[in-house]
Amino acid sequence: MNGSIISWLLLAIFTITIFSNAATASTSAQCLGVDQRSLLLELRNSLTFDPFMSSKLVRWDQSTDSWSGVTCKDGLVVGLDLSMESISSGINDSSSLFRLEFLQSLNLAFNDFDDTAIPSGIANLSRLAHLNLSNTGFTMHIPAELSRLTKLRTLDLSFFCNDDELVLNLERNLSSLIGDMRELRELYLDGVILYTEGSEWYNTLSSSVPKLEVLSMSYCSLYGPIDPSLMSLANMSVIQLSGNNLSSTIPRFFANFSSLKTLSLIDCSLQGEFPHEIFQVQTLQILELSTNELLQGSLPEFPENGSLKTLVLSDTHISGRLPDNIGNLRNLSRIELANCNFHGNIPSSFTNLLRLSYLDFSFNNFTGPIPSFSKSKNLTQVTLSHNSLIGPIDSTQWESLSSLLILDLGFNLLEGNIPSSLFTHPSIQELLLSDNRFSSQLKGFFYAPSHMLQKLDLSNNNIGGELPTSIWELRGLNYLLLSSNNFSGSFHINWVQQLRNLSNLDLSYNRFSIDATNTASQAFSFPNLTSLNLASCQLTTLPQFLANQSKLSSLDLSNNYIKGTIPRWIPNTIFLTLSKNNFHGFIPPSICKAINLEVLDLSHNHLNGTVPDCLMESLDVLNLRNNQLNGNIPENIPRTCNLKTLDISENLLQGQIPLSLASCTALEFVNIGDNQIDGTFPCHFTAMSRLRILVLRSNKLYGEIGCPHSHNTWQMLQIIDLSSNDFGGTLPVSLLASLEAMKANKDFNHLQYQFLDFYHDELYYEDTMSATLKDLRLELVKIWTIFTLIDFSSNKLEGPIPNTLGDLKALYALNLSHNVISGSIPPILGNLHQIESLDLSVNYLNGSIPPQLANLDFLSLLNLSNNRLVGNIPTSGQFLTFSKSSFEGNLRLCGLLLNKSCSITTKGTEEVGDNGDDDDSEKKWFYMGIPLGFVIGFLVFCGPLMFVRSWRFAYYRFWDKVLFKFSRP
Known part of the structure; x- marks a missing residue:
């Protein structure tokens, strides 16, 4: 939805600019008739507005020659622009505004009319060609009388509000509003709840507003599929339908709109294959398809000198390799392909994108080295995190990007040294290099450091050695994340006090020891520190300076060697973990006075006594395991x-x-x-x-x-x-x-x-x-x-x-x-x-x-x-x-x-087949084999005695000797 809101705001600003341009010819007193001037002053006096926020109404006066926001023709008011004047009330059906009967343009956008209904008296302005009531705070039903404004060429009722109870809606079908507006060129209904059935709204648009050029109906509770009747609107240049449940494929006929400049279908439950032809529409400048997880496809070869300026495909299944000729999109300024499963190398032709200002390729499977962006002088953000990029960082390609604010290369396979030029860059505010394979040391890297750097994340690498003292010259730092490296030596916690803006400090899981001694002074504090992680920092005592940290919200001291009892003073944090230490004794009841505490982890210590009742009252997480x-x-x-x-x-x-x-x-x-x-x-x-x-x-x-x-x-x-x-x-x-x-x-x-x-x-x-x-x-x-x-x-x-x-x-x-x-x-x-x-x-x-x-x-x-x-x-x-x-x-x-054969069984054992049932045929052969074996054994033994004479005489002599032996006295 973020991309859609940005696009909508750009359109809103563009629309307001049109209205403002129409009203820039602020008339002098001589071009306003007495009755017109009287109506304007009556309107001003009836309005409630903040004079400190107003730039137009505050200057209206009977004696002045300038009427800001007013356009006149032949002494008559034909244009009125009161946008962004902080008006909160004063316009109702009897307002003098609706007696300015020659008005052709009215702009009340970005005011706050305190959740009241759009006055029906606006229908009296029958000459209106341009009406902008976007984000005015009007709620409830759109009055049916608006349908009488049949000369409208621009209608903007866009409404965005975080409160679901405060909505603007069309009680009847869309035809009841625009059915007679055959001159309409631009329709903006973003955020307005439309109660339509099936393809009714498509049919209304195609039959009622044949000259429509701009259709912006994002987050209107519409549902699909996209109907072919839209093809009749041949003049369409802007189609914005984001945030609706269209649940359909994207039809190829979108490529037939010869003037199409913007196609925004973010979060529309789109599915199927995205047509290549739409990518190649020569006039297309903005294409936004993000958050359609079932939408599939790949990027085609792009034509020479394509007009595309914004390409947003994040969170879709459009995947594959980036075409080598993506550099043909020489007007491209914004490209977002996050979480799309693209793979392969990032093409070197990106060096041709001189107008590129924003790039997000995070959460893909890109491999190979980082290409050069050194010619893209307008780049403000490069996000390549969560890929499989390899190699070192080029120490020169970022130096010339004087507008670069965010560089995020985290969660890759980058290695080598971190160029010192990144720490001295004149514009970078966020440098995110975590979860890579960077090694070596940071010694000397912060010489003449940049004071622009606000967020530095080097966690989960192999950086070793001692922290250079020059790191404390990064006075603009808000975030300093150095966890899970190989930093060594002694670290004095009071060094951090030089970073007055620091809000988040993570030094956990390194090899240095934290020295938190001599820090009990009340003067020792970090005024803006909200999150502190000193887990596995070889602490032996609880740092006393923590008692002075009034803004601290998250504190992690786990996996240390802290011993003693839990003190009665407990930082009033939201998150507190003292797990895996050597605390003993009772859990102090004073811990219940930490009124902001939501997460408490005291596990893996030596605590005894009972569990305080109060811990079960306000906490969200309670972990007392292994005590x-x-x-x-x-x-x-x-x-x-x-x-x-x-x-x-x-x-x-x-x-x-x-x-x-x-x-x-x-x-x-x-x-x-x-x-x-x-x-x-x-x-x-x-x-x-x-x-x-x-x-x-x-x-x-x-x-x-x-x-x-x-x-x-x-x-x-x-x-x-x-x-x-x-x-x-x-x-x-x-x-x-x-x-x-x-x-x-x-x-x-x-x-x-x-x-x-x-x-x-x-x-x-x-x-x-x-x-x-x-x-x-x-x-x-x-x-x-x-x-x-x-x-x-x-x-x-x-x-x-x-x-x-x-x-x-x-x-x-x-x-x-x-x-x-x-x-x-x-x-x-x-x-x-x-x-x-x-x-x-x-x-x-x-x-x-x-x-x-x-x-x-x-x-x-x-x-x-x-x-x-x-x-x-x-x-x-x-x-x-x-x-x-x-x-x-x-x-x-x-x-x-x-090692037990199933073909030989012992006495008393039944044979069982592979299928688990008794095998009757095997039992039959088993029992038949008993007499058969007896007969065979008898023949083998007795046969030679009967048929071989020498064997028979030997047999008799043997028994004669046996009998003679036992018969002797």
């Missing part, structure tokens, strides 16, 4: 609870889960695991419809899982871990059936809570947790919304595995091990095509292994050990990758993985 807190979970939780994240796991908490926690209906993340909580399954949690993570593992909970009498469901739940409790009964069929998020992946993100927005940079708190995956306890630093897990292991669950589990096709991990589950493994589990970990071990499962499990292509861990399974182990698909331990403890399983 030694005891007592009960606070019970006095107010109905105004705002918690979105609650992590009190890995403590010594006792008692039951309080019923009042159900008041926290915004909760998305709940982790109470690894405590000593008892009671039954918390059915009151079903009121938390936004719940995504529920971890209750390793407690003393008992009873059945699920809430049979509850109608609420957890449709967003993606992780549920109830392992290592005393839950019994059968697996909860109704609960499993309600897990919609595990049935289909609908979004791809990770759990995070936005708590601040600094200078267009959003700051987040990211949830973390541990989980048992593939027999390993892993720490999930980022919890992706597509990651789904069910862990009911180590309980007393019984009964069969329900077929409902087969519906959870987005399930990533399932663990039902160490229970008393019986019955067979349902073949429907073969539908879990996303599953990577399946553990059903140590149960009483019987029957055979369903061959459908062999089709689970992503399955990397399967544990069916210690059950009562029988028959063949499948020998296809993923089963070829599993080890023997996956099947041990099933005495009647056989197959190659167990």
Whole structure:
């Protein structure tokens, strides 16, 4: 929508200029009749306006010879321009304005008439050819009387407002407004709600305003598809329909408009292939198609000396390689291709774009080196972040760009040294080089530094050495982000005090140690500092200067060596994390006096005592994980609870889960695991419809899982871990059936809570947790919304595995091990095509292994050990990758993985076929083989005795000796 608003503002300014030009011939007193002058003075006296903001009305006077904004002809007022005069009221149906009956042009744009209706008396101005009421603050219905202005050539009722309740709308169809305006050339209705059906508005335009040249109806609640009737408007030069739900392809007939200059279709739910012919329209100057994710296509070869000035395709699927001859667009000044999946090198022909002023190629797959833009003297912003660009930065190509304000090369594969000229550039305000492979040191780089630099981001590189002291000469810095590098040496925090404008400082995760001593003085403060990150900076004490930072909103001191108790003074921040330190003792009640606090993370310390009740009242995020807190979970939780994240796991908490926690209906993340909580399954949690993570593992909970009498469901739940409790009964069929998020992946993100927005940079708190995956306890630093897990292991669950589990096709991990589950493994589990970990071990499962499990292509861990399974182990698909331990403890399983042949059975063992059913033919041959084997054995032994005489005599002599030996006394 931003691109559309910019385009609209340009059009609005252009329109106002037209009206202003019509009124620039400010008449003298001699060209105004007495009655006309009287009407103007009466109008001035009736209007309410701010004289300090007015440049025209404030100068109107009976004795003056100048009437600003007034155009007259033959002593009659024919033009009135009162735009941007801060008028708030005074125009109604009886206003003297509507007695200026010879008016041909009226401009009241950009005033604020305090949410009143457009006066119907405006229809008295029957000679009007130009009417501009854009952004006047008029709301409610457009009066039907406007349709009587049949001589209008320009009508502008555009209305943009952030308040959905304050809208301007057309109560009837579009024909009721413009049906008789056959002279209309320009129509601006942006932001006006039009109640139209289907293609009605297309037909109205084609039949009612055949001379229309400019159509601007963005964000009018229109819906498509685009109708061929528009082709009849052959004179169209501007088409702006952004922000409507057109839901259609873009017709090729747009290329037939011989005078087309502007085509803006941002955020219109467009789809299909974009026609190449439109790119090549010789008159086209502005093409805006961004935020149409289903729109596809590629860029064509461009004709020589194309007229295109603005090309905005961001957030579409228009992709491929950039044509080598893109340099033919010599008038191009703005190009935005962000998040479009373009690839390949950026063509060197960009050096021909001398008028280029704005370029954004972020979030693509561009490779190769950065081309030269040294001839584009008007460039103000270059954004190439989030690509795969390689090589060093040319130290010379940026020096000649004296208008460059923003250079964003972050998140690429750039390497080498950072040119010192970038730090001394005379105009650059934002230099963003994070997440690359830059190395070496910054020593000497800030010689004669630029005072224009406001934002410097070098985070996530390999820059080493000590910080040069000249960095503190960058007096204009607002942002200094140096995290995750190899800076070393000692850093004195009071050096930063020289940067009086600094608002965001991030020194985290380097190899230098922060010296925060001798900073307790009240005079020591950073007057504008709002965000400070000193995580992993080898701090041993809590910096005392923090007590003086009145504007500090975000403070991260995590992963240090700070010891002692949490002080009673706590910075009144929005975000505070002291996690992974050595704090001990109680959580001070004074922490509740930090009235702005939304995010509090005290995890991974040595805190003891109880959880203060007040922490459950106003916070959005509370993380007390891995301490030694005891007592009960606070019970006095107010109905105004705002918690979105609650992590009190890995403590010594006792008692039951309080019923009042159900008041926290915004909760998305709940982790109470690894405590000593008892009671039954918390059915009151079903009121938390936004719940995504529920971890209750390793407690003393008992009873059945699920809430049979509850109608609420957890449709967003993606992780549920109830392992290592005393839950019994059968697996909860109704609960499993309600897990919609595990049935289909609908979004791809990770759990995070936005708590601040600094200078267009959003700051987040990211949830973390541990989980048992593939027999390993892993720490999930980022919890992706597509990651789904069910862990009911180590309980007393019984009964069969329900077929409902087969519906959870987005399930990533399932663990039902160490229970008393019986019955067979349902073949429907073969539908879990996303599953990577399946553990059903140590149960009483019987029957055979369903061959459908062999089709689970992503399955990397399967544990069916210690059950009562029988028959063949499948020998296809993923089963070829599993080890023997996956099947041990099933005495009647056989197959190659167990080195047990299924063709030879021991006494008391039935032979089972691959399909899991008893094979009757094999049983028949088995029993027939017994007498057959006896006969063959008898013949092999007795045959030679009967038919070989020498063998028979030897046999008799042997037995004679044996009998003689045993018969002797």
